[in-house]
Amino acid sequence: MSLVLSGQAINAENQDLSKDAKSTLTKLAAWINGRDIPFLIISIGMIVMLLWAGSYKMTAPGAEGIVPLVSNSPLIWWHFKLFGPYVGSDIIGLTEIAAAILIIAGYVKPKAGIIGGFIGTLMFFTTSTMILSTPGAIISVPGIHPMRYMSFLGLFLFKDVISLGACFYLISYFGRKAILSENQTQ
Secondary structure (H helix, E strand, C coil), rough: HHHHCCCCHHHHHHHCCCCCCCCCHHHHHHHHHHHHHHHHHHHHHHHHHHHHHHHHHCCCHHHHHHHHCCCCCCCCHHHHHHHHHHHHHHHHHHHHHHHHHHHHCCCCCCCHHEEEEHHHHHHHHHHHHHHCCCCCCEECCCCEEEEEEECHHHHHHHHHHHHHHHHHHHHHHHHHHHHHHHHHEE
């Protein structure tokens, strides 16, 4: 714990690994790491997905499409009862767009990226629970009775488990940048 608090772990993580890599495989890994390729792919992918999905939720087909998901959710079943499907879907869409904008802002203000990542984490945790609560997400296949499988709907929802992990990664990445920025100003 003291290693993390002292900042040694942060500095060790940011060192240039390319000079220590010996095999072609580890040199390739160091090259990828040195150019922040995982961060760029995850952050740009998350931004595009959130903007696209958020915009779609503000259309009539987008709102109508999520009614069965939200209505059966153990965490936000009340949302459409309180706001109705169209305003409720608009709120969800605007939340996704706000998270995307904060992640974009995180490129220059890392603390904004942390907030965007936390919003995404909350959203994707909520939607991940819908795998278990949405009728038809998990199905049995005729002839294979003891096994249960994810339907296309279940697989669609399962991407949110991966997105949840991506948001935790973004929180970690932006958090590291914010910590380094705070330490440079002292």
